[in-house]
Each structure stands twice: as C-alpha cells, then as structure tokens.
Amino acid sequence: MADSPLDSDLIIIGGGPAGCAAARMAAGVGMRTILVEPDRLCRNLYRIPALNNVLGGHTNGTDLADAIVAELKGTALCHLELGRRVTEIRADDGNVTVTIDTGARLVAPYAVVATGVGPVQPHDVTWITAPGLLTLPPLWEVKADDIQGRTLLVLGGDRPIGTFLRAHPTTDARLFVVYPAADAYKIDEIRDDPRVVLSLVKHLTLKAAGGALVSADAVGQDGTCRTITADTACLSIGNAPTAPPGDLTRGPDGYCPPAGQHPRVIVAGDLRSARFQRIMTALGSGSEAALHAYYATRDVPTKG
Numbered sequence: 001m002a003d004s005p006l007d008s009d010l011i012i013i014g015g016g017p018a019g020c021a022a023a024r025m026a027a028g029v030g031m032r033t034i035l036v037e038p039d040r041l042c043r044n045l046y047r048i049p050a051l052n053n054v055l056g057g058h059t060n061g062t063d064l065a066d067a068i069v070a071e072l073k074g075t076a077l078c079h080l081e082l083g084r085r086v087t088e089i090r091a092d093d094g095n096v097t098v099t100i101d102t103g104a105r106l107v108a109p110y111a112v113v114a115t116g117v118g119p120v121q122p123h124d125v126t127w128i129t130a131p132g133l134l135t136l137p138p139l140w141e142v143k144a145d146d147i148q149g150r151t152l153l154v155l156g157g158d159r160p161i162g163t164f165l166r167a168h169p170t171t172d173a174r175l176f177v178v179y180p181a182a183d184a185y186k187i188d189e190i191r192d193d194p195r196v197v198l199s200l201v202k203h204l205t206l207k208a209a210g211g212a213l214v215s216a217d218a219v220g221q222d223g224t225c226r227t228i229t230a231d232t233a234c235l236s237i238g239n240a241p242t243a244p245p246g247d248l249t250r251g252p253d254g255y256c257p258p259a260g261q262h263p264r265v266i267v268a269g270d271l272r273s274a275r276f277q278r279i280m281t282a283l284g285s286g287s288e289a290a291l292h293a294y295y296a297t298r299d300v301p302t303k304g
Helices: 017-028 062-071 158-165 181-186 279-297
Strands: 010-012 033-037 078-082 086-091 096-100 105-108 108-115 117-119 151-155 174-179 196-207 214-220 223-229 231-236 240-241 265-267
Touching: 010 017, 010 096, 010 105, 017 033, 017 078, 017 108, 017 279, 033 105, 062 078, 062 265, 086 108, 105 174, 105 196, 108 279, 151 223, 158 174, 174 181, 174 223, 181 196, 265 279
Parallel strands: 010 033, 010 108, 033 078, 108 265, 151 174, 151 231, 174 196
Antiparallel strands: 086 096, 096 105, 117 240, 196 214, 214 223
C-alpha cells in the first residue's frame, strides 16, 4: 500500500493512558495526530478494579478509562487506527515511517511510542520452572466470582495483589502468594490481610495435579521443600516491555529509556522504565511527549 500523505504532525503508537494523553495534548496545541492501537482504547485500564493513586475522584479503572476515551473521541484532530498493529518503526533525518499490519505506511515528522508492557510469564523468570511454555492469566484478569471459596496460587508478589483485595473486600478466596526475595518490599500492603498466605521462596516448580487443581514444589530460602496445592493459579510477577520492532534503543532490561532515542522518536508511559509504572506518570509523560514534538517542529528550545 502507498504511504500516507504528510497530513499528520504526529503518529502515536499505543492507545493506553500515555498515548491518549499525548493525542489530547497534541490536539490542544493544534497538532494533527494518527493514533494506532491494536485493541480498544485504554484496554488494560478497564481491567483495573480499584484505584487509589489518581486525581479526579476516580476509584476504578473503568470510570477513568471511560473519561479518557470520551475526551479523546471528542478530539477532532486525532484520527484513530484501532485494530491495527505496528510491525515496524523507522526514523530518518526528516520523518518517521510507521508500518502497520495492513502493509500501509504512515509518515509524520515525529512519533510517540507508548506501547506499554505486558504480563511476564513463568518461562520468563529464573525462579520458576514450569512445563513447556505454560501461560497463566495475570491476577487482574481473574474474576472474583470465579474463585469464591477457593484457593488461588499467586506467583509473585507484585502490587496488583493489593489492588485486587481492595476491589473485592468481601471475597472469601484464599490467596497463597509465593514470591522471590526481590519482591519482598512489595508485599507490605497485603501482609496483614487474613485472606493471604505469604511464602518467600528461592525456587518454584509448577506442575499439574490432575483435574482443575494445580500443585507446585516450593524451595524455601533455607533449602527446605514443600508441596503447595491450589484450585487454580495466576500471575503477579510483573511486566515486560512490548516495544514494536525498528528504530528504538532498548536497554539491557528491554525497556526503551527516552534518552538515546532517535530525535524524532519520543517514548512515553510504562515503556520508559519499570520504576514509574503508574497511571498518573503515564498520563503526564504522554502529555510531555506531545509537547516535545510540538516544540521541536517549531525549533523552540526545551532546555535553558
């Protein structure tokens, strides 16, 4: 397919909070944008049942996502390419070319990359041994009604556990959380919840126990081994960056820090670093990325 004409000022890759904020900010300063998202806008935000760290009075992800999507869809300067996946991003001295899965190439002077992160699976970490390429759902995809009165084996101690428990204060599910030493600082907020059993492990070998049950052999920090049995299992072991192929500079951890990228490629949101994966920081970085492109097109210095 032919390249798009140069009728857009900015291409935004990713329709989460950072990408949507970039598009809204760009429209506010008169920039025409194309936003590419393979799914629905703010897809992951809709799956967050409870919020306690955002402005605006939103207490769950659905309400915040609805507000963000309504804002963006009322932005006439943003053209949405939903259901499309970016297969390559290339940058040169004059423009950025973004190829999508239809074969079409979108061209603009600048691009914001805000593709975020996806859940890490057992085969991605060294402290878990699992059969083959076993995949498990992250905790935030589990429905509380499906685990009422059951025992849930949670792999990892990442913070979505606290979010899940706050969102479902009446669930009587039992969460057996096995976590490595690297997650020890994350579990303080759930330590005193009576529905949680915490187990610090050096290694976990996950195996099926027959039927719907799962079992795992856990090796503790002192070398002792115990077998854990649960009704089902899910993940809370963190996320991995989901950067598109092409001209992006990746660090050793796979993330794409803003420093060192091509001058026409601006990274925003969770893709920047594992340290600032919060909704409010994503919204702020998306807005900042759009302003960076705006000032760059006008040769306005952003420092000093």
